[in-house]
Amino acid sequence: MDALTIHEAAQTTGWSPRMLRYVERVGLVTTERSGAGYRLYGPAELQRLRTLRELLDEHELGLSDVAFARRLQSDAGLRAAVDGWLEATAERPEHVPAPDWLRWEQEKHSKLLAVASAQRPTTLMETR
Amino acid sequence: MDALTIHEAAQTTGWSPRMLRYVERVGLVTTERSGAGYRLYGPAELQRLRTLRELLDEHELGLSDVAFARRLQSDAGLRAAVDGWLEATAERPEHVPAPDWLRWEQEKHSKLLAVASAQRPTTLMETR
DNA sequence: CCAACCTTGACACAACTGTGTCAGGGTGCG
DNA sequence: CGCACCCTGACACAGTTGTGTCAAGGTTGG
Numbered sequence: 001m002d003a004l005t006i007h008e009a010a011q012t013t014g015w016s017p018r019m020l021r022y023v024e025r026v027g028l029v030t031t032e033r034s035g036a037g038y039r040l041y042g043p044a045e046l047q048r049l050r051t052l053r054e055l056l057d058e059h060e061l062g063l064s065d066v067a068f069a070r071r072l073q074s075d076a077g078l079r080a081a082v083d084g085w086l087e088a089t090a091e092r093p094e095h096v097p098a099p100d101w102l103r104w105e106q107e108k109h110s111k112l113l114a115v116a117s118a119q120r121p122t123t124l125m126e127t128r
Numbered sequence: 129m130d131a132l133t134i135h136e137a138a139q140t141t142g143w144s145p146r147m148l149r150y151v152e153r154v155g156l157v158t159t160e161r162s163g164a165g166y167r168l169y170g171p172a173e174l175q176r177l178r179t180l181r182e183l184l185d186e187h188e189l190g191l192s193d194v195a196f197a198r199r200l201q202s203d204a205g206l207r208a209a210v211d212g213w214l215e216a217t218a219e220r221p222e223h224v225p226a227p228d229w230l231r232w233e234q235e236k237h238s239k240l241l242a243v244a245s246a247q248r249p250t251t252l253m254e255t256r
Numbered sequence: 257c258c259a260a261c262c263t264t265g266a267c268a269c270a271a272c273t274g275t276g277t278c279a280g281g282g283t284g285c286g
Numbered sequence: 287c288g289c290a291c292c293c294t295g296a297c298a299c300a301g302t303t304g305t306g307t308c309a310a311g312g313t314t315g316g
Contacts (some may be wrong), residue, residue: 005292019276021294027272028217036283038292048216055213059206062302064273068193068216069200069210078187082197085183087175089156089198133262146305149264154303164313166262190272192303 002042003032009041013049020049026067028052130170131160137169139179149176154195156180 010017022041025027029048031039040047055061072079138145151157152167157176159167169177183189200207 002238016275017292022274034283034292037294038288050214051216052212055209059209061210065196066210066213068196070214072197072200073211073214079185081187082194083201085176085179085194086198086201088179097274098267111305113260135261144305145262146307150304162262162313164262165264166313256300 003040004042004046006039006041009039009046013046014053017050023049023063026063026101027070028063028066109124131168132170132174134167134169137174137177139169141174142181143177151177151180151191154191155198156191158196 004012006017009015010020013020015023020029020041024031029045029052029079031041031045033038052066054063055066056063072082132140136149137143138148141148142187143151148157148167148169152159157173157180159169159173162168180194183194184191202212
């Protein structure tokens with residue numbers, strides 16, 4: 001009874017219906033389906049969607065980043081391989097003189113933020 | 129001096145010179161520079177480049193994936209936030225009465241956010 | 257001195273991400 | 287029954303990633 005349809009869920013979470021389907025496709029928030037195949041968003045999914053948005057905004061991530069983190073979580077071998085490689089990096093920081101990549105990444109993020117705020121703030125109410 | 133120039137390094141690692149500069153730009157393998165600014169690839173860097181290629185090929189990753197994993201590693205707040213969100217995904221507590229686990233998740237996220245902002249500054253730079 | 261390197265910067269391009277929108281066809285309810 | 291919603295699929299488009307290539311200018315070694 002307390003399950004929302006995709007449009008209702010969109011309005012209460014700040015995502016667009018289109019993005020809710022996309023989020024499902026990348027596997028981050030999936031829902032039950034009604035007999036006719038309608039997505040049913042319960043309180044759990046709504047909460048996950050809100051916290052997901054918070055997570056992305058707060059740390060400047062993309063959905064693909066979270067999807068990869070999830071892959072790291074579920075594939076221990078992958079995690080071991082990646083962590084192992086990174087560990088070797090950490091132990092060999094003899095040259096730390098030019099953190100150019102850091103500035104580059106920051107610039108990218110600022111640009112994304114600028115674009116995001118420059119566009120119409122109608123992500124929630126989009127109509128025609 | 130047993131340091132190779134970028135072309136020599138490229139030949140022994142399988143990367144192209146172009147990609148070696150790119151790998152440096154995304155911050156995964158950086159080198160020392162000669163007085164004139166030439167990149168100097170020592171045995172350590174060569175090994176890291178070879179294992180990096182192996183890592184990417186064997187798990188079908190991109191450089192950006194590894195870069196993100198590194199970010200997870202160096203920013204504990206980010207890691208806590210992402211892991212926390214993913215943890216909540218793993219369990220689907222349908223048997224638990226809704227208000228309970230919902231509030232539980234909210235609490236967890238507020239706490240994580242608090243932790244994240246508490247230890248935000250300069251988590252990236254001091255890699256020893 | 258000169259060829260063969262190196263540097264950064266730029267243009268180019270395919271593949272992927274993120275997002276909107278539209279079309280064709282099914283569903284639910286007053 | 288219709289209207290408003292849902293579904294999937296597809297076109298569109300900007301921005302990022304991963305690469306190649308080429309230009310203009312500095313460096314090195316024979």
